[in-house]
Amino acid sequence: MFVASAKGVDAWRIRVNGKEQLKLPDGEVSAWRLSVVPGKQSFDKQFDLWLSPERQWYPVRLLHEDKNGNRVELSLSKISSK
DSSP states (O other), X not given: OEEEETTEEEEOEEEEEEEEEEEETTEEEEEEEEEEEOXXXXXXXXXXXXXXXXXXTEEEEEEEEETTOOEEEEEOOOOOOO
Protein backbone atom coordinates (compact mmCIF):
# COMPACT_ATOMS: atom_id res chain seq x y z
CA MET A 1 0.00 0.00 0.00
CA PHE A 2 1.11 3.58 -0.50
CA VAL A 3 1.54 5.82 2.58
CA ALA A 4 2.01 9.60 2.51
CA SER A 5 4.38 11.31 4.94
CA ALA A 6 6.12 14.68 5.28
CA LYS A 7 8.90 13.34 3.00
CA GLY A 8 6.59 12.12 0.24
CA VAL A 9 4.81 8.92 -0.75
CA ASP A 10 6.33 5.52 -0.07
CA ALA A 11 5.30 1.92 -0.71
CA TRP A 12 4.77 -0.19 2.45
CA ARG A 13 4.34 -3.97 2.46
CA ILE A 14 2.01 -6.05 4.63
CA ARG A 15 3.03 -9.63 5.33
CA VAL A 16 0.87 -12.33 6.98
CA ASN A 17 3.26 -14.36 9.16
CA GLY A 18 0.80 -17.00 10.38
CA LYS A 19 -0.99 -17.91 13.58
CA GLU A 20 0.70 -17.71 17.01
CA GLN A 21 -0.28 -18.48 20.61
CA LEU A 22 0.04 -15.47 22.92
CA LYS A 23 -0.11 -15.26 26.71
CA LEU A 24 -2.01 -12.12 27.68
CA PRO A 25 -3.16 -10.81 31.09
CA ASP A 26 -6.67 -12.02 30.14
CA GLY A 27 -5.44 -15.54 29.26
CA GLU A 28 -3.94 -17.40 26.33
CA VAL A 29 -5.20 -16.60 22.85
CA SER A 30 -4.37 -17.51 19.27
CA ALA A 31 -3.79 -14.61 16.89
CA TRP A 32 -2.71 -13.94 13.34
CA ARG A 33 0.51 -11.96 13.14
CA LEU A 34 0.78 -9.25 10.47
CA SER A 35 3.96 -7.33 9.76
CA VAL A 36 3.80 -3.90 8.18
CA VAL A 37 7.17 -3.09 6.64
CA PRO A 38 7.48 0.65 5.91
CA GLY A 39 9.17 1.98 2.80
CA LYS A 40 12.77 3.21 2.64
CA GLN A 41 11.90 6.87 3.31
CA SER A 42 10.11 6.14 6.58
CA PHE A 43 11.65 6.67 10.03
CA ASP A 44 9.76 3.57 11.19
CA LYS A 45 11.40 0.18 10.85
CA GLN A 46 8.47 -2.19 11.36
CA PHE A 47 5.05 -2.65 12.91
CA ASP A 48 3.80 -6.06 14.03
CA LEU A 49 0.12 -6.49 14.76
CA TRP A 50 -1.61 -9.58 16.18
CA LEU A 51 -5.35 -9.95 15.41
CA SER A 52 -7.36 -12.56 17.31
CA PRO A 53 -10.37 -14.29 15.72
CA GLU A 54 -11.30 -15.53 19.24
CA ARG A 55 -11.57 -11.90 20.42
CA GLN A 56 -13.69 -10.52 17.54
CA TRP A 57 -10.54 -9.81 15.49
CA TYR A 58 -9.43 -7.15 17.97
CA PRO A 59 -5.72 -6.30 17.90
CA VAL A 60 -4.38 -8.09 20.99
CA ARG A 61 -0.74 -7.08 20.64
CA LEU A 62 1.18 -4.34 18.82
CA LEU A 63 4.93 -3.98 18.45
CA HIS A 64 6.57 -0.93 16.87
CA GLU A 65 10.26 -0.40 16.24
CA ASP A 66 11.96 2.61 14.66
CA LYS A 67 15.26 2.65 12.79
CA ASN A 68 17.14 3.66 15.97
CA GLY A 69 16.03 0.46 17.70
CA ASN A 70 13.48 2.12 19.99
CA ARG A 71 10.59 -0.27 20.68
CA VAL A 72 7.05 0.11 21.98
CA GLU A 73 4.96 -2.95 22.79
CA LEU A 74 1.26 -2.92 23.72
CA SER A 75 -0.84 -5.91 24.82
CA LEU A 76 -4.59 -6.13 25.33
CA SER A 77 -5.45 -6.61 29.00
CA LYS A 78 -9.25 -6.88 28.87
CA ILE A 79 -12.26 -6.55 26.58
CA SER A 80 -15.42 -5.34 28.24
CA SER A 81 -18.82 -4.84 26.63
CA LYS A 82 -21.71 -2.71 27.80
